[in-house]
Amino acid sequence: MQNPEKSWFGEKQVSPDEKTENVIEVFDSVADRYDLMNDLMSGGMHRLWKDKFIRMIRPRSHINARAMDYLDVAGGTGDIAFRIRKKIGSGANIALCDLNDNMLSVGRNRAIDKGWINDFSWITGNAEKLPLPDESVDIYTIAFGLRNVTHIDTALAEAYRVLRKGGKFFCLEFSHVQPTLLAKAYDMYSYNVIPFIGDKVTNDRDSYQYLVESIRKFPTQENLAQRMRDANFNSVKYNNMSAGIVAVHQGKKM
Numbered sequence: 001m002q003n004p005e006k007s008w009f010g011e012k013q014v015s016p017d018e019k020t021e022n023v024i025e026v027f028d029s030v031a032d033r034y035d036l037m038n039d040l041m042s043g044g045m046h047r048l049w050k051d052k053f054i055r056m057i058r059p060r061s062h063i064n065a066r067a068m069d070y071l072d073v074a075g076g077t078g079d080i081a082f083r084i085r086k087k088i089g090s091g092a093n094i095a096l097c098d099l100n101d102n103m104l105s106v107g108r109n110r111a112i113d114k115g116w117i118n119d120f121s122w123i124t125g126n127a128e129k130l131p132l133p134d135e136s137v138d139i140y141t142i143a144f145g146l147r148n149v150t151h152i153d154t155a156l157a158e159a160y161r162v163l164r165k166g167g168k169f170f171c172l173e174f175s176h177v178q179p180t181l182l183a184k185a186y187d188m189y190s191y192n193v194i195p196f197i198g199d200k201v202t203n204d205r206d207s208y209q210y211l212v213e214s215i216r217k218f219p220t221q222e223n224l225a226q227r228m229r230d231a232n233f234n235s236v237k238y239n240n241m242s243a244g245i246v247a248v249h250q251g252k253k254m
Contacts, residue, residue: 019150020099020126028102033202035077035106040197041208046144049246053143053172054083056239056248061091063138070094071137071162073127073155074145076103078110078120080172084141085119095121097130127155135164143172147218156231163253169233171224174215175240175247182243190215221247 038046062068069092072081076098085094098104104122111120125131127142127149140159149155159169177183190212198208219227221238228236233251240247 016150023148023150024100028100032102032106035079036201040201041194045242045245049172049241050079050083050143052241053080053141053170053248054087056250057084057139057141057168057170059084059088059092059139061088068092068138069136070139070141071097071130071132073097073130073140073142073159074099074148075141075143076100076107078107080141080143081107081120082111082114082116085116090119093121094119095123095132097123097125097127097132099124099126128158129154130158130162132162134161135167137162138164138167139170140167141170141172144174146171146173147214152219152224153227153231156228156233160231160233160253165253167253169228169249169251169253171249172246173224173249174218175244176218176220178240178244186245221249224249 042049059070060068070081070084072084072094075081075096078096081094081096084092096104096107098107101124104124107120108122111117123131127145128151140163142155142159146152146155156169163169177186194212195205195209198211199205202208218224221240221244225236225238228249228251232253234254236249236251238247238249
């Protein structure tokens with residue numbers, strides 16, 4: 001049985017199909033200024049979070065004399081995939097999968113600007129039904145994307161399916177702030193400032209209102225860790241950053 005978030009689009013209760021369609025519309029709207037908005041909303045902190053995320057992954061280009069296969073889901077603009085490529089150089093196979101073609105287009109253009117013409121595979125696909133064979137990936141990453149998935153448990157099962165034995169899953173996502181006073185201050189900032197910035201920069205307050213609400217609907221750190229265990233992941237753990245504003249969850253396929 002799927003969990004309650006399947007029917008929520010922010011604070012609105014919708015059908016699963018409506019949520020998927022609405023998420024596509026949100027990222028169609030914000031794609032061109034997605035990275036700028038990340039800087040404005042987080043005060044540039046998202047760059048530090050992503051850099052630490054990469055250090056936790058410890059990417060390398062080969063394993064047992066074989067090129068490693070990386071899959072970055074919901075990674076259309078390339079932030080995580082590009083960091084992996086910069087860290088390891090050439091040699092590995094890095095694929096980006098995103099539900100939204102506009103986000104992938106932004107990522108392709110950014111890659112070209114960096115001189116990376118044939119360094120990545122670009123896949124339009126849903127995290128709940130990845131267009132990849134069983135056991136074809138060594139490292140699965142998803143950053144700030146899992147909360148937009150309609151059925152999180154299905155996406156976790158798909159991640160497990162495409163990973164090879166010994167493969168690792170890494171998720172970077174907004175989470176739940178731990179200290180109560182900080183949580184209240186963070187809520188005030190999120191609900192008041194972020195939609196305001198979205199309105200002024202992208203002329204789209206509603207999309208950023210949704211993004212704030214989606215964070216509040218996302219599972220707690222321990223709840224997501226348990227759901228990863230339920231999806232058969234081993235060695236599951238999570239690490240909070242910035243007092244739980246974001247968290248990194250990781251697990252391994254044995």
